[in-house]
Amino acid sequence: MTHDIETAPASDAPRKQRGRRRRALRITGGIAGGLVLLGVVAVAGIVIKVVTYTDPYVQKVADAGYEQKTADVNEVAFSYVEGPDNGEPLVLLHAQLMNWFDYSRVMPDLAENYHVYVVDYQGHGETTYPDDYEMSANNIGADLGAFLDEVVGEPAYVSGNSSGGLLTLWLAANRGDMVKAIVLEDPPLFASEYPRIKETVAIKAFSSSEAAVQEGETDDFLNFWLDANKGFFNKYVAPGSADAIKGLVAAYRAANPGEPTEIGIIPDDTVKLLFQGLEEYDPRFGAAFYEGTWNEGFDHAEALAAVECPVLLMHANWSYNEEGLLDGAMDQDDADLAMSYLQDGTYVKVDSDHVVHLEHPDEFVEILDGFLLGEQ
Structure with missing residues (x-):
């Protein structure tokens, strides 16, 4: 004997929740991707500003x-x-x-x-x-x-x-x-x-x-000094800045071979001009x-x-x-x-x-x- 089983219509609530979750994931992913992109753009902007800088x-x-x-x-x-x-x-x-x-x-x-x-x-x-x-x-x-x-x-x-x-x-x-x-x-x-x-x-x-x-x-005392004195940059530039500064030095040198290194985004003139001195010291x-x-x-x-x-x-x-x-x-x-x-x-x-x-x-x-x- 067969029985006809009436299938009740599925509730709309779970579907809506799944939809909201998918939208939330898309939004979150979009925000994260956007932040990464903004970060990349910001870093690129900083590098460009550094490698094109000339002290007035x-x-x-x-x-x-x-x-x-x-x-x-x-x-x-x-x-x-x-x-x-x-x-x-x-x-x-x-x-x-x-x-x-x-x-x-x-x-x-x-x-x-x-x-x-x-x-x-x-x-x-x-x-x-x-x-x-x-x-x-x-x-x-x-x-x-x-x-x-x-x-x-x-x-x-x-x-x-x-x-x-x-x-x-x-x-x-x-x-x-x-x-x-x-x-x-x-x-x-x-x-x-x-x-x-x-x-x-x-x-x-x-x-x-x-x-x-x-x-x-x-031969390259500037890079040696950057590695040996990270605390100096943590104190006078920003906490954890030494590695980033070393990367900027490399970028400047690559873009300006033979020129004295200048990291123009550093606001303190004494620290800023130190790079030139260290390069020839x-x-x-x-x-x-x-x-x-x-x-x-x-x-x-x-x-x-x-x-x-x-x-x-x-x-x-x-x-x-x-x-x-x-x-x-x-x-x-x-x-x-x-x-x-x-x-x-x-x-x-x-x-x-x-x-x-x-x-x-x-x-x-x-x-x-x-x-x-x-x-x-």
């Missing part, structure tokens, strides 16, 4: 009349940039790890009142020297003194930042016949002498130089600080006491970190001690990080002019 101060420096030159002095071929003759000679010595272009933000203004020479001292920029050149204050200072003799040709004002400040002090102490007055822009007086240097944050950067020399990684310079040989025969106290010309000591911000290391060039005791040795010293405290002429270029020029030219 390249043109500003050229418009101010500066020309890049080379001078053979002793066994060194100094690379330097010279401005128009609009006043007394002013020699600028950049910070360690940088090159002449780190003064670009102040060079146009300084060209109005001085005959400016910005010098890449040994270990930096395009300056060349023998492979066995000794990286020490006495050796580098002696050659810079010869540069004053043979290129500048008359007593000059000299201003130096960081290690450039130490070399400025060396010149004033040992070549006073060619130095009229000096500006020491946050130099690491006493703090960079061995073994005190081991109690500073700077020792971490110098350890990278030492490692590069020991491992033979000196000889880590033997920093290794000499790490080993304590850079200051051998160059006692900071004795040098300060020997200076007869007027000296302006510009002191930037400093602190001690959680490890008890000095984060800065000098603490207040160092600055006070330095002033106590000077015969004709002026002290200025500035609210700035280490490279004052990049963080506060207008204030730097104002302070420099006020001291050298008497313009208040």
Whole structure:
């Protein structure tokens, strides 16, 4: 016996739910795909912006009349940039790890009142020297003194930042016949002498130089430094930015072979211009600080006491970190001690990080002019 079984019509609710789920999946997938696409577009946009970037101060420096030159002095071929003759000679010595272009933000203004020479001292920029050149204050200072003799040709004002400040002090102490007055822009007086240097944050950067020399990684120090100092970029750019920056460096180099690396999207000028300096830097310079040989025969106290010309000591911000290391060039005791040795010293405290002429270029020029030219 057969039974006719009436089949009840299926409910619309499950079908509607399945439809909503499919639509939701399509929408979610569309959003995810769109976000991926937007991410790809955003990354591509950043890369294009990076590889096509030209620092505007390249043109500003050229418009101010500066020309890049080379001078053979002793066994060194100094690379330097010279401005128009609009006043007394002013020699600028950049910070360690940088090159002449780190003064670009102040060079146009300084060209109005001085005959400016910005010098890449040994270990930096395009300056060349023998492979066995000794990286020490006495050796580098002696050659810079010869540069004053043979290129500048008359007593000059000299201003130096960081290690450039130490070399400025060396010149004033040992070549006073060619130095009229000096500006020491946050130099690491006493703090960079061995073994005190081991109690500073700077020792971490110098350890990278030492490692590069020991491992033979000196041909591409920029990439070596990027790998060894990721914490620097996490602090001064953004957390986790080091790997992305390394990729941008590779992209810039591929698109601009032979050109100095520029990562223009980084807002901090000091960090931005660091890439150029690191690309041409000889880590033997920093290794000499790490080993304590850079200051051998160059006692900071004795040098300060020997200076007869007027000296302006510009002191930037400093602190001690959680490890008890000095984060800065000098603490207040160092600055006070330095002033106590000077015969004709002026002290200025500035609210700035280490490279004052990049963080506060207008204030730097104002302070420099006020001291050298008497313009208040």
